[in-house]
Structure formats: C-alpha cells, structure tokens
Amino acid sequence: DTEVTQTPKHLVMGMTNKKSLKCEQHMGHRAMYWYKQKAKKPPELMFVYSYEKLSINESVPSRFSPECPNSSLLNLHLHALQPEDSALYLCASSQAQGVLSNQPQHFGDGTRLSIL
Amino acid sequence: GIQVEQSPPDLILQEGANSTLRCNFSDSVNNLQWFHQNPWGQLINLFYIPSGTKQNGRLSATTVATERYSLLYISSSQTTDSGVYFCAVGNSGAQKLVFGQGTRLTINP
Numbered sequence: 001d002t003e004v005t006q007t008p009k010h011l012v013m014g015m016t017n018k019k020s021l022k023c024e025q026h027m028g029h030r031a032m033y034w035y036k037q038k039a040k041k042p043p044e045l046m047f048v049y050s051y052e053k054l055s056i057n058e059s060v061p062s063r064f065s066p067e068c069p070n071s072s073l074l075n076l077h078l079h080a081l082q083p084e085d086s087a088l089y090l091c092a093s094s095q096a097q098g099v100l101s102n103q104p105q106h107f108g109d110g111t112r113l114s115i116l
Numbered sequence: 117g118i119q120v121e122q123s124p125p126d127l128i129l130q131e132g133a134n135s136t137l138r139c140n141f142s143d144s145v146n147n148l149q150w151f152h153q154n155p156w157g158q159l160i161n162l163f164y165i166p167s168g169t170k171q172n173g174r175l176s177a178t179t180v181a182t183e184r185y186s187l188l189y190i191s192s193s194q195t196t197d198s199g200v201y202f203c204a205v206g207n208s209g210a211q212k213l214v215f216g217q218g219t220r221l222t223i224n225p
Contacts, residue, residue, distance in 0.1 A: 037157075041217075042202055042217060043202075043215055044215075102146040102147045102206070103147070104149055105149065105213060106161060107159040107161070109156075110157050112157065
C-alpha cells in the first residue's frame with residue numbers, strides 16, 4: 001500500500017473546467033513534489049514544496065497552480081488546460097529538502113488526467 | 117546537469133530467467149533510487165542505494181559510486197515483474213531527482 005494518497009485516480013475535464021488534484025501523506029515528510037508523466041516517458045518534475053513553501057517551479061505554465069495548505073497536503077489546481085496536458089500526474093514526498101537530493105522520494109499512485 | 121543513461125531500453129525474457137539492468141550517470145550522486153512502474157502506472161520504490169549493495173527477495177542492487185553506475189538484478193523472473201524500471205539520481209547541484217529513460221521489461225509465461 002502506498003503511503004502517499006492521491007485523489008482522484010482518474011479525471012476527465014474540458015478545456016474550460018476548473019478542477020483540483022489532491023495529495024496527502026502522513027509520514028511527517030516536509031518536502032512534497034508534483035511530477036507529470038507522458039506515455040512512454042519518465043516523470044518530469046513540475047513543482048517542489050519545502051516546509052510548505054514553493055522552492056522549485058520548473059517553468060510550468062500558469063494554468064497549473066500548486067498549493068500546500070499544510071505539511072501533509074498538496075494540491076494542484078487546474079484551469080484552462082490544453083489537450084497536451086493529458087498525462088499521469090504523480091505526487092511524491094520526502095523527509096526534508098534541506099539537501100534535497102539525498103532523501104528517498106515516495107510516490108503516490110497518480111491521477112490519470114484526460115483533457116477533452 | 118547530471119545525465120542518466122539506462123540500458124537496455126527493452127528486454128524480453130521468459131519466466132524464470134535472470135536479468136541485469138544498468139544505470140550510468142555522469143556526475144557524483146548522493147541519491148540513487150530504483151523504481152518499478154507497473155502497467156497500471158504505479159511507481160514503486162525498489163531501492164534507495166546511493167552506494168553499496170542491497171537485496172530484497174529476488175531483487176538486488178549494487179551502486180559503484182566511484183565508477184558512476186548502478187545495477188539492478190532480477191532473479192527467477194515472474195510475469196508480475198513486467199513493467200518499466202527507472203533509475204533516478206540526485207546530487208546537491210541538481211537539487212532534484214533526474215530520471216533515466218527506463219528499461220521496459222516484458223516477462224513472458
């Protein structure tokens with residue numbers, strides 16, 4: 001069983017809709033991540049939150065808006081998405097970002113997003 | 117930035133066979149993880165192994181940090197081992213995990 005929970009598992013939305021993806025972890029981790037994964041490609045980092053503050057934005061379009069309301073929750077707000085945004089969105093967490101790279105990351109099962 | 121190369125890109129084996137997957141990286145690392153992504157998209161942690169050797173059942177991994185490579189061994193393969201295996205590395209310069217392109221493993225019954 002994954003310790004990082006993502007909802008919903010599947011989401012179909014139109015280009016004018018507004019929706020949110022949610023991620024929750026209860027491992028006491030203080031770094032949380034959003035990744036995007038297209039078919040037959042590796043995950044690509046989108047955002048990193050460290051101690052509830054945005055620390056990395058990998059030049060993601062503004063139609064994706066992350067939010068970290070507390071240390072256990074991470075949201076990704078979606079608005080006016082394009083068909084090319086259809087992908088698997090993965091959330092991950094790690095113990096701390098102090099030296100980000102030397103902590104193992106734990107992934108959720110993902111949200112499979114389809115844009116009509 | 118750090119580069120990660122995995123080989124082979126594809127591997128097809130019969131059930132019961134053994135396999136070795138390789139991950140080469142271009143710089144020193146202080147994080148290396150092996151993941152298995154199953155056909156449903158779940159990305160499962162296999163090993164956190166920036167150096168040394170670890171074993172978990174039929175799987176084992178070795179990272180030789182000084183020579184910048186890591187190996188994942190799968191013994192007595194089962195059909196449930198099918199999927200894509202990713203190696204991901206990080207260092208203080210990258211400040212993030214960098215994924216290789218993956219090895220797609222197919223185990224036939």
